[in-house]
Amino acid sequence: MRWGVILPMGVPHQATSDEVHKGYHIPQGALVMANSWSILHNSEIYPDPEVFRPERCFGDGCKDYSDFAFGYGRRVCPGRWFATEAVWAAIVSILASFDIVSSMDEQGKLKPVTVDCTAGAVSIPVPFDFDLRVRSPSMKELLAGL
Template sequence: MAIYFALVQEVEIENVGLCEPHENGSAPTSVAASMLEDVHNEDDEIVARDSVGVAYAGIDTTSSFLQTFVLAMITHQSVQEKAQAEVDRVIGVDTLPTFKHRDQLPYIDALIKECMRWGVILPMGVPHQATSDDVYKGYHIPQGALVMANSWSILHNSEIYPDPEVFRPERFLEDGCKDYSDFAFGYGRRVCPGKWFATEAVWAAVVSILASFDIVPSMDEEGKLKSVTVDCTVGAVSMPVPFDFDLRVRSASMKELLAEL
């Protein structure tokens, strides 16, 4: 979430004019600060405001994804180990990844796709409205009717994704696997406008976490593993039910590197 707060912290909600940190030169580097440098008129202000507003609107969905990712890692340790092995092979064990490494990390991309398919963030998508009468597979859809796509059902359809309840990133490395983003980010002309930003942001978060930490189940006071329930909340935005976990820095060199950031 810090990524999104960095984007929006330089824009005032009710007054899009330049705020004090930007004016006195104390504003940290961010997309919002860069956009404000190019504000010359009211239209520029509107573009800056709306752009960072869209980014801020993705906080809850991004949070849901990262919780799903962590849940998947503590319940599928072998997947985590395979992903970390790919990161170590491509990047090494004493440095952090950058976007230049992305094409060399196909398993990480597959892991992210499986997280979005397995733990659907918007189970019923976003409502659409029919602009005219229509008929779909014999069903009459009158003009003005609200239409909701059951994204959860599609992404757990065994005819599209065999064994849909199984968390298996490898499915997205196999020929013929349907692109998850056709369903996870909405449909038609009203596809999520933050789709491309979101995929970049979560990739950066996932690969950085895997390079830096081992994600492991928590222990109770008796030294036993705490149980983890794989379930999700009910709502427009679905999230895993609360669970405990621990992060362990993977090496002494990585600990030193993180301390320098």
């Protein structure tokens, strides 16, 4: 959720009163947008931010991303805890059931996996080739019954 931010510019907010932030005057009624992508890709907080490294969140050195990935202030996503748990449950279920491997090209070599997302108000992963292989005969039997 930090690495591939779904809403790179967050959800727009409106200033409810005149404010000064770091010397900048923000008038009442101004549209304020937080650059969530920039915050979550800050190399001072997350070295090599474009590299997927799940181990960043192991141990005491973990930098919590959830304060920025789900919005800000009173309008923070009310479903953030559910979303985090639902994504976790989906990922562990998939990983317990399947091996995810790169697809092969016509010469039988592994295709390189490139991770890319669309640009815009909502960022969506671009499709890429991969193969799912069932991890066990019991899982294959279970899936055949669905």
